[in-house]
Amino acid sequence: MRISKEPEERKQEILEIAIKLFAQNGFEKTSISDIAREIGVAQGLCYRYFPSKDVLFQTALDEYANMLISKMTKGIDIKQNSLKEILNKMTLFSEHESDTYYQMFHDNQNKNFHDLLALCVCKKLTPIVQEIIIRANQNHEINISDPETCASFCVFGQLGILMNNEIALNEKSDRIKAFFNKLFNF
Structure with missing residues (x-):
């Protein structure tokens, strides 16, 4: 079941998960697909908020x-x-x-x-x-x-x-x- 969130809440969630993964795995070894997978959303949703x-x-x-x-x-x-x-x-x-x-x-x-x-x-x-x-x-x-x-x-x-x-x-x-x-x- 897909969970809808307010845009600012979703953006903050992506940001926080990205920071967590950057800290754990390093910036170079973390991809947008890793971040999306951790959150449980499509990779395209991450790109909607952050183009890179x-x-x-x-x-x-x-x-x-x-x-x-x-x-x-x-x-x-x-x-x-x-x-x-x-x-x-x-x-x-x-x-x-x-x-x-x-x-x-x-x-x-x-x-x-x-x-x-x-x-x-x-x-x-x-x-x-x-x-x-x-x-x-x-x-x-x-x-x-x-x-x-x-x-x-x-x-x-x-x-x-x-x-x-x-x-x-x-x-x-x-x-x-x-x-x-x-x-x-x-």
Whole structure:
């Protein structure tokens, strides 16, 4: 008996099963037909929502990056908080193994996926940081002549610390906060 589902529900189901199979078998060894078989649907249904395996992967990457950005900015009001308040509230967070896509992006065989995720998060976070810098300029908290470049360095420049597994999470946070406080003369 065929089970009908709402389009968004079906799309999410395909996405979640694909991520599970990518994590278990690797991206290269997982086909759209494997995903369809796991769900119990025709292969064509998967292609209706995702025209290729690459698009399916990119969708998962974007979705997980958005989830992480949401966690990073939780409790911060970039329209109301001063730059100093934002820096004081800024915390590094740790992803959890129970997160929907954690296994796929953090398995040792998928290191390239993790690196792509880090870059995707940075690309999505940079305009947010740029907006914070522009607002801080307008409020005369700082005087940055090129907010776009500053935001890019603030976001992408952290990767060296964040991806260093020899540094404890709390030390990473302390180092990054100290750097920003010095950068912005707080």
